[in-house]
Amino acid sequence: MIDVIVIGAGPAGLAGAITCASSGLKVMVIDEFIKPGGRLIGQLHQELSGEWWNGIKESERLHQEALKQSVDIRSGVSVYNLEKDDDLWNVHTSIGTLTAPFVLAATGAAEYPIPLPGWTLPGVMSIGAAQVMTNVHRVQVGKKGIIIGANILAFAILNELQLAGIHVNRIVLPEKSPLSGKAGEPEEVMKSLLNAAHLAPSPLLRMGSRFMKNDWFRKTGMRFFPKSGVKVNGTPLLLRKAALEVIGTEQVEGVRVADTDANGNIIPGTETVYEADFVCIAGGLYPLAELAAVSGCPFQYIPELGGHVPHHSETMETPLEGLFVAGNITGIESGKIAMAQGTIAGYSIAKHAGKGGTAIVEQLNQSVKNVHLLRKQAAIQFYPDIESGRRKMYDLWEQLYANPARLHTEEKLG
């Protein structure tokens, strides 16, 4: 008999599993990747303190800790459906159907694709694929690359590619269209970069931010944005160039670009071709919540969290009895925060399962506070208005699901 099935062995899932198991529950973790760690195993960046965040080390630590707590981890197993039968959840996987009273869905995030002409050529990949090939599989993705799309994820991975000795020549924007959305509007991009300007991956933008905090400065900033770009870690960031097409016959040979005005409209007659042997498309991240969706959990669109998220409380419960969520499925944030959310979910499940005695309420309380603290200190933040997005979700939860019992716990959490 399994008490808890955790879907996803990323930081959120592993931390949740460890917390559940240490409270005396029997836990199984399922992940479709060949080894545990989730997106952690691709991560490498420097914190504001100067310390390095080494995702491989972190994931090994979590893995060892989970094994010590007798968590059963199954790698290389996909979950394709999730539904409830009376009191038990049925988790349908590629090795058969497993059942348990509690499920923690910690399936992480996926990348927004930005289709453009030529994106099916070999050598075009998402920025996340470049990260996995470089840091996980240790495969050189190419010699000379171009990144299409300017966001925090792109900068973080640019840095990782450079550390691996891979040359990225330029960062340009996608062409403005319904498919690229805000990612193709220079002013919007500038705004989101400036909001994140205090964060680690963009030392240059950090300098500029003081001068560019209001709209007028932003507009003139865009109008006078140097054609040759500004350098991010030595790579020119060209906010006034749009990628029209990836060109090549058998594989990527380059990107056709054009100048744009401050609003992202193409200026005719300005086309040039930048040579490249690989292209990364960086569309940003959204919560991967497909299993919560098939389970029947209601959703809310909260752009500040990255897209559609399953309804959930601050203690990570969903409106469906026994179903909990943690990590990027609840909104896009860094690995550290995902891990801390996993701990909340773990305590929350233990509490529902009647484990942990009287201490559990205080532990749950502390774990919620810890997430607030980590969020304030975060060195990397993908969505600048994350705090208000979180608030929106918890307010909605209060409105829709709060009952006397829940209000009671909320008060204590204060």
Place this chain on the structure above:
Amino acid sequence: MNSNEAIVVCRCEEVTYGQLRTTAEEYQCTARELKLRTRAGMGFCGGRTCRIPLDRIIIDVLSNVSRSDIPLKYQPPVRPVSFGTVGEKND
């Protein structure tokens, strides 16, 4: 803008941006109907890449889509599986 018509949005079923837009505009339809009419999202991968662009096309063409719902509903299986695997329970 014209070369954009030829962008392959759904790679599995090779459905282009032009086809999707024309269909969405002509039928003013839901994301599900757009999928059924063009087969976009119905290939091997189950729409794991093109679902987002499909949603964006629908939101761009129809002004009244409710944003709290996921435009293109998720349906099991969310991963490609063999008939044998799915049938396991009925043995």
